[in-house]
Amino acid sequence: MPTSYTGSLQNLCAANATHWLLLQSASYQQQAIEEICRQSNASVSNLLKNFNCLWAEYQNDLDSSVKRSILDCAPIRSFNALSYVNAYFFTVLALIAFICFGIFAQRAVSQALLRRRLLEMNLYQLLFSKFNASMGVGFLFLVLHDVVYFAYWNECSQQLNSALLCNNALYTSVQVFRCLWTSAYLYISWLRSKDLIKQVFPKSKTSFSYVYCACTLLIFTPVVASSFQSLYKFAPNQSLMTYIFQGISSAALLFCDLFLLYVYSRHVSKLFGALHLQVMPKFRTISNYGVCSAGSCLLFCVVTIVKTVSAFMKTADTFTLNVCMMISAVLMHVCMLLLLLMKLALDREWVAGTVVIIPSSLDSDQVRLHTDLKRISALD
Numbered sequence: 001m002p003t004s005y006t007g008s009l010q011n012l013c014a015a016n017a018t019h020w021l022l023l024q025s026a027s028y029q030q031q032a033i034e035e036i037c038r039q040s041n042a043s044v045s046n047l048l049k050n051f052n053c054l055w056a057e058y059q060n061d062l063d064s065s066v067k068r069s070i071l072d073c074a075p076i077r078s079f080n081a082l083s084y085v086n087a088y089f090f091t092v093l094a095l096i097a098f099i100c101f102g103i104f105a106q107r108a109v110s111q112a113l114l115r116r117r118l119l120e121m122n123l124y125q126l127l128f129s130k131f132n133a134s135m136g137v138g139f140l141f142l143v144l145h146d147v148v149y150f151a152y153w154n155e156c157s158q159q160l161n162s163a164l165l166c167n168n169a170l171y172t173s174v175q176v177f178r179c180l181w182t183s184a185y186l187y188i189s190w191l192r193s194k195d196l197i198k199q200v201f202p203k204s205k206t207s208f209s210y211v212y213c214a215c216t217l218l219i220f221t222p223v224v225a226s227s228f229q230s231l232y233k234f235a236p237n238q239s240l241m242t243y244i245f246q247g248i249s250s251a252a253l254l255f256c257d258l259f260l261l262y263v264y265s266r267h268v269s270k271l272f273g274a275l276h277l278q279v280m281p282k283f284r285t286i287s288n289y290g291v292c293s294a295g296s297c298l299l300f301c302v303v304t305i306v307k308t309v310s311a312f313m314k315t316a317d318t319f320t321l322n323v324c325m326m327i328s329a330v331l332m333h334v335c336m337l338l339l340l341l342m343k344l345a346l347d348r349e350w351v352a353g354t355v356v357i358i359p360s361s362l363d364s365d366q367v368r369l370h371t372d373l374k375r376i377s378a379l380d
Contacts (some may be wrong), residue, residue, distance in 0.1 A: 004244035018054060025376060026063035033066060081158035087150055093329060097336070101139035104340055108132050111347050130191055135339060138184035141326040142336055145177035172226040175242075178332075179220045182253055185297065185335060186216065192290065193260040193287075194269040201330035213254070218252035240311055245310030254301035261294045285349060289342035293335050300331035 021029055036050070051070050071077070088306070094268075112126035152170040190212060197208050225245040307324035 008321065016085065021054070022061060026065055029066045030069045033069040033073070037069075051233055080157060082319070083153050085328075086153035087157055088323065089326060090146045090150040090153065090329070093333060094143060094150060097139065097143045097146055097333060100333075100337060101136075101143055104135060104139055104343065107344060107347060108136070111350075131188065134184050134187045134191065135343065138181055138188070138336055138339075141177045141181040142182060142332060145174060145181055145332075146329075148173045148177060168226075169370060172223065175222045175226040179223055179249065181332060182249065183216055184218050186212075186219070186253060186256055187262045188339065189257050189294075192286070193264040196263050200263050200267050208259075215252040215256040217251045222249050243308040243311040247305045250301040250304035250308075254298065254305075257294055257297050261290065264290065285342060285345045289338050289345070293338040293342075296331050296334040296338060300328050300335065303328045303331065 021032060025031070051073075054070075073081070108127060112123055112132075115121060116123045148170055148228060154168065181361050197204065202206070222242065222245040225241045228241075265287070304325050307321055307328075310324075311321065
């Protein structure tokens with residue numbers, strides 16, 4: 001094999017090198033690619049850079065044997081393994097999310113039928129309560145997030161594992177479903193605490209309603225960034241702009257969720273202090289699972305923000321960023337799993353009945369507080 005061509009292919013991003021290679025026969029191109037892969041001094045980054053330039057512009061002009069030689073290149077294949085791992089990883093997560101979604105749907109229907117029979121209430125209102133609707137939507141978006149992410153990484157694994165060659169529309173869809181799930185989770189927290197803000201901060205309920213709306217809008221900023229990248233054919237999972245907006249979205253979620261949890265905890269602690277009541281099992285369940293889900297959400301936000309800072313400071317490699325992506329995806333499922341367990345526990349307690357020990361003598365303010373306590377402990 002002539003040695004002259006090897007030097008000319010050191011930079012396939014140069015038009016003259018690429019044109020020269022394309023003028024050669026398919027067998028000659030294949031031998032050239034295999035020789036480059038065997039060079040001991042060829043780094044993975046240089047190989048990716050060279051092969052990406054060739055693949056991105058002339059993929060349709062390359063013979064299938066040449067394409068296979070590129071994909072079978074040992075350094076590329078090792079780097080490409082990350083896409084396979086991600087594809088299988090999100091397959092497992094999608095299966096888990098779908099099973100949880102099925103359990104939630106079955107429980108919601110059976111509980112609605114039971115309550116309609118015992119309380120003679122409207123089935124539609126019981127089945128599609130705000131809490132049930134937001135939980136169901138959250139699970140649906142979580143499943144779609146996992147399925148689309150699997151499709152994205154599966155497509156990447158079939159190519160050169162360069163984000164430039166992966167389907168940007170799929171990546172944008174991932175960001176859409178991620179943001180929709182985040183907004184659904186935040187709405188569940190909002191349902192828990194929205195009526196209590198006025199009592200904890202009498203003059204700030206309206207103001208925080210605007211803050212909640214602003215946080216919801218900020219949550220969707222990664223969709224804007226990803227759409228912009230898809231339009232201009234940028235590499236989405238290598239773009240700093242994506243990480244920056246993901247960090248902004250997570251910071252908005254973190255602020256809003258922690259504030260709503262603080263409002264809920266502070267108000268209820270004041271109620272129990274005023275009434276001297278034994279803790280209601282239903283309220284204890286909501287508090288315990290609420291704190292755990294908020295803790296998972298906190299970790300989810302922290303991991304995303306750390307990933308953003310690492311990318312901005314250029315202190316993290318591809319593997320580290322990928323691990324952060326996996327951890328954040330797992331924490332999304334942990335949040336929903338805890339909310340599902342809370343739902344199942346509340347349903348069991350509703351069937352068994354809730355007993356509250358109330359002192360024999362209550363003044364009018366205490367009676368009002370006791371009624372308020374029962375109202376805020378219900379998520380239906």
